[in-house]
Amino acid sequence: MLVSKDIRLVPLEENHLDDIMRDWNTPEMRKFLGGYIPHTREHEREWIESVQIEMKKRSSFVFAIEQLPKDKFIGTIALHNIDWLSRSCTMGIAIHNEENWGIGFGTQAIELLIEFGWKSLNLRRIELSVHEFNERAKHVYEKLGFVEYGKAHGKYYIDGEYVNSYYLELIRASEK
Ligand SMILES: CC(C)(COP(=O)(O)OP(=O)(O)OC[C@H]1O[C@@H](n2cnc3c(N)ncnc32)[C@H](O)[C@@H]1OP(=O)(O)O)[C@@H](O)C(=O)NCCC(=O)NCCS
Numbered sequence: 001m002l003v004s005k006d007i008r009l010v011p012l013e014e015n016h017l018d019d020i021m022r023d024w025n026t027p028e029m030r031k032f033l034g035g036y037i038p039h040t041r042e043h044e045r046e047w048i049e050s051v052q053i054e055m056k057k058r059s060s061f062v063f064a065i066e067q068l069p070k071d072k073f074i075g076t077i078a079l080h081n082i083d084w085l086s087r088s089c090t091m092g093i094a095i096h097n098e099e100n101w102g103i104g105f106g107t108q109a110i111e112l113l114i115e116f117g118w119k120s121l122n123l124r125r126i127e128l129s130v131h132e133f134n135e136r137a138k139h140v141y142e143k144l145g146f147v148e149y150g151k152a153h154g155k156y157y158i159d160g161e162y163v164n165s166y167y168l169e170l171i172r173a174s175e176k
Contacts, residue, residue, distance in 0.1 A: 023096035
């Protein structure tokens with residue numbers, strides 16, 4: 001298990017479905033991700049099932065973020081699209097309820113995931129994208145060493161507007 005001071009990461013499973021439906025399926029939350037299209041419970045259940053298959057194939061690793069000491073579900077974090085030849089992948093994170101933002105959970109979760117990527121999976125590069133308006137997320141990524149390498153113009157249509165996104169990457173120190 002991956003554990004830090006306040007949180008732990010455990011593989012995402014079907015028992016997390018109720019928690020996901022409660023706080024993730026809202027416009028306030030999803031504007032920071034791809035945008036808001038409502039998902040049904042069945043849709044999310046199928047997604048969790050597909051995650052199990054991807055984890056088995058080792059093309060993605062998706063974790064629930066749980067707050068210690070009661071192991072309360074607060075969000076998800078993942079490495080996706082793992083390319084084992086180039087040892088590169090994409091990262092995503094969402095802490096689902098804004099009450100849990102700004103407390104340090106996201107930073108801790110990303111630190112654990114990076115450590116897992118380098119030391120357990122022997123990856124060398126993690127990339128991600130973040131919307132221009134999501135200054136909190138960009139700050140956290142840059143604080144942890146991610147570097148901006150590009151910008152997509154109006155890539156997403158969110159809440160009535162075309163939104164720019166930045167691309168960031170993190171290269172493992174020993175591979176630079
Ligand atoms: C982005 C996210 C993962 C960050 O996790 P978090 O637990 O809220 O972040 P932390 O508490 O660890 O750190 C927040 C940092 O951002 C800073 N911050 C807060 N609001 C900010 C703002 N508007 N602009 C810049 N920095 C900001 C804080 O000061 C803190 O910085 P510090 O550690 O240097 O003091 C989380 O807020 C989240 O899931 N948001 C909704 C979904 C999302 O945006 N996902 C990412 C999509 S790319």
